[in-house]
Amino acid sequence: MQNRRNAIYVLLIFSLLTGLFTGRAFFFNLSYLFGGLMVVSFLWSWLSVRWIAVSRKTRARRAQVGRSVDETFIVNNRSLLPKLWLEVRDHSDLPGHRASHVVPTIGPRGSYRWYVQTPCLVRGEFQLGPLTLVSGDPFGLFLSPRRLAATSRIVVFPATVPVERFELPMGMLSGGEAQRRRAHFVTTNAAGVRDYVPGDSFNRIHWSSSARKDKLLVKEFDIDPLVDIWLFTDLSASSLVEDASVIRAGRNGTIIPSSQDIPASTEEYNVVVTASLAQYFIELERALGFAAYVPHREVYQPERGSRQMNRILQTLAVARSFSPYTLSQMLTLETPYLTRGTTLIIVTSSLDAAWVSEAQILSRRGIRPMCVLIDPSTFGGTTSSDELRGMLRLAKIPTIIIRRNDDLTAALAQRPL
DSSP states (O other), X not given: OHHHHHHHHHHHXXXXXXXXXXXXXXXXXXXXXXXXXXXXXXXXXXXXXXXEEEEEEESOSEEETTSEEEEEEEEEEOSSSOBSOEEEEEOOOSTTOOOOEEEOOBOTTOEEEEEEEEEOOSOEEEEEOOEEEEEEOTTSOOEEEEEEOOOEEEEEEOOOOOXXXXXXXXXXXXXXXXXXOEESSOOSOEEXXXXXXXXXXXXXXXXXXXXXXXXXXXXEEXXXXXXXXXXXXXXXXXXXXXXXXXXXXXXXXXXXXXXXSOOSBHHHHHHHHHHHHHHHHHHTTOOEEEEEESSSEEEEEEEOSHHHHHHHHHHHHTOOSOBSSOHHHHHHHHSTTOOTTOEEEEEEOOOOTHHHHHHHHHHHTTOEEEEEEEOGGGGTOSSOSHHHHHHHHHTTOOEEEEOTTXXXXXXHHSOOO
């Protein structure tokens, strides 16, 4: 296009100079023709990107790795002049997103639409837009760009795997897994009624049943299975181990996937395991709490329902293993307010023995810790996990070991060591 304009400029100057030297009107007319052609072409290209409206409709602002983002683009020509061609360039930073499109001729007051389906390959928060419109004149002399600065955000949640079974540590405190055993204390689970015997508390008498049966009946209770569960996710920089093949977008950016498998990083396995366990417990209608430094502090008090699940997934979507706080420090800072009988699931790849000592202190307080250990030696780490696993066995902390390329559904369903 630059060469074409240069050729017109040369012809314009040549014809003008020839006319000045020869005095012949033909060369002057020819120079006027070339000059007019340049002016008309410039105005045509400028008008080609004016009075154009582009709208993008994203089906949902949240997606998940393994699914897709669906978008609809609509270009409306609001002028009475046709648009011969139009290029729409998309500058979104969502990996694999290719929404740029060349729009064919649009008549006066006409419109054109196209659809884009982008597979979600990596978790994170991404920007959709801005857009740049590019068009030109029919002679191919000028290109006129116009930038549309409107943007929006989309969050891609991490992938989850189905968890068929996850064995929690058992205990006799009110609030473990359902044990189908009667409790001599009052819980929220009334199992039935029985005849009154001397020594039963009067506040356990079921008065409506007693009036109906004309004898004293008292309520029986099951051990409450709805104890709080906490998920502690270790995203400390000291515990991060990645295979040499892992490539990030920038220094602290998302991992660029090379296949459909989970990237060979303890960070990604940590996030996927945490998200899968969160989904499992929320579906069981358990009260689930969550704590992680991502690297900023994120702590959610135990709740049930999809709202809690969305908060956890949104946090994990942007989580990075760059926190300066170690797992031991995290346990020291975040566990003083955990109540007796709470089940604490620690998801980590840290081989630091200090956090095991902190977990032992929690056990003495009546908190039941459990560890899901992402074995860093299988991701290229130089230190074996055998010593830490021995310490966990001595501390009687149930542990599930997950290695690189494991089937996570089967790994999470195994009996803790």
